[in-house]
Amino acid sequence: MADTKLIGFGNPLLDISAVVEQDVLDKWGAKLNDAILAEDKHKPMYAELAESHPVEYIAGGATQNSIRVAQWVMGKPGSTAFVGCVGKDQFGDKLEQAARGDGVNAAYMKHPETPTGTCAVLVKGGERSLVANLSAANCYEISHYETAEIQELVTAANIVYCAGFFLTVSPPTMIALGKHVAEKHKTFCLNLSAPFICQFFKDPLLSVMPYVDFLFGNESEAAEFGKAMGWGEELDVVALKAAAMPKESGSRPRVVVFTQGKDPTIVALGGGISKFDVDELPKEALVDTNGAGDAFVGGFLAKLSQAADLAECVRAGNWAARQIIQVSGCKIPEGPCTFNESG
Numbered sequence: 001m002a003d004t005k006l007i008g009f010g011n012p013l014l015d016i017s018a019v020v021e022q023d024v025l026d027k028w029g030a031k032l033n034d035a036i037l038a039e040d041k042h043k044p045m046y047a048e049l050a051e052s053h054p055v056e057y058i059a060g061g062a063t064q065n066s067i068r069v070a071q072w073v074m075g076k077p078g079s080t081a082f083v084g085c086v087g088k089d090q091f092g093d094k095l096e097q098a099a100r101g102d103g104v105n106a107a108y109m110k111h112p113e114t115p116t117g118t119c120a121v122l123v124k125g126g127e128r129s130l131v132a133n134l135s136a137a138n139c140y141e142i143s144h145y146e147t148a149e150i151q152e153l154v155t156a157a158n159i160v161y162c163a164g165f166f167l168t169v170s171p172p173t174m175i176a177l178g179k180h181v182a183e184k185h186k187t188f189c190l191n192l193s194a195p196f197i198c199q200f201f202k203d204p205l206l207s208v209m210p211y212v213d214f215l216f217g218n219e220s221e222a223a224e225f226g227k228a229m230g231w232g233e234e235l236d237v238v239a240l241k242a243a244a245m246p247k248e249s250g251s252r253p254r255v256v257v258f259t260q261g262k263d264p265t266i267v268a269l270g271g272g273i274s275k276f277d278v279d280e281l282p283k284e285a286l287v288d289t290n291g292a293g294d295a296f297v298g299g300f301l302a303k304l305s306q307a308a309d310l311a312e313c314v315r316a317g318n319w320a321a322r323q324i325i326q327v328s329g330c331k332i333p334e335g336p337c338t339f340n341e342s343g
Contacts, residue, residue, distance in 0.1 A: 004157050049122075066297040084137055191215075191293070192224075242254070295317075
């Protein structure tokens with residue numbers, strides 16, 4: 001545990017991935033490049049998908065994906081840890097095996113009665129729509145965070161990461177993490193994660209923002225955040241205003257990082273904007289954008305943990321995303337990471 005540099009708290013989900021037709025998206029009210037929480041009407045979808053389409057089961061959950069990618073880029077087993085809630089079932093066992101197989105210290109809370117969460121990944125034309133049924137992931141409790149095992153992991157880590165999806169589950173845990181990070185002068189990172197977080201969970205988001213040292217998001221999430229805050233939807237403006245929001249820890253300015261797919265990555269820091277070009281991937285090499293944003297964060301955090309400068313962190317993030325979108329789902333490529341050989 002002493003070697004843990006990065007810890008993530010989030011919603012562990014088993015992705016059920018399938019390439020689908022437009023009528024499947026329409027039937028379930030799903031939109032490409034979007035993520036929603038499952039409602040009662042979506043409950044039959046998971047079984048129907050498995051019956052009507054070839055499906056793939058992949059270890060998922062946004063935060064866990066980022067931590068697995070970060071672990072791959074960092075290399076040394078045990079450099080990362082991940083905390084969330086799963087059920088005491090076969091899917092939970094599969095998730096734990098996958099995380100540990102990738103070198104991540106999976107420290108799950110295991111709920112005795114609620115099944116492990118799943119996420120339908122509906123892929124069409126290389127783009128994806130996510131419908132998450134949180135189940136056990138929704139049952140995470142701060143009492144687990146307060147156990148000696150988790151406190152030891154948190155104390156050892158110098159970077160904490162949460163996807164915004166965890167705001168729907170346990171804001172008290174996120175605030176406790178934020179207070180720890182501010183007090184110990186560590187680094188707290190948050191992802192906006194989906195437009196619905198800004199729309200429907202604005203209050204919990206704003207309660208955590210004072211502790212955030214690095215804020216991530218893609219162009220649609222950033223625009224929605226700007227709308228929710230009354231700043232408009234121009235990404236440079238949203239990035240600068242988000243960076244300038246009040247901050248609990250005054251030891252460092254907030255950094256805001258907005259990705260835009262193949263368009264330049266926007267970074268706001270200290271009242272200024274920097275933009276970093278993205279190496280474009282040939283369209284025929286694109287397989288599935290699911291996990292691209294998670295992979296970007298994973299690569300970025302891996303280099304941040306090694307005290308790299310912002311340009312190198314962004315380069316690592318875009319490189320990692322490029323690798324992941326060439327496979328189905330957020331699958332860690334076999335063999336050691338070759339980023340440092342990529343020039």
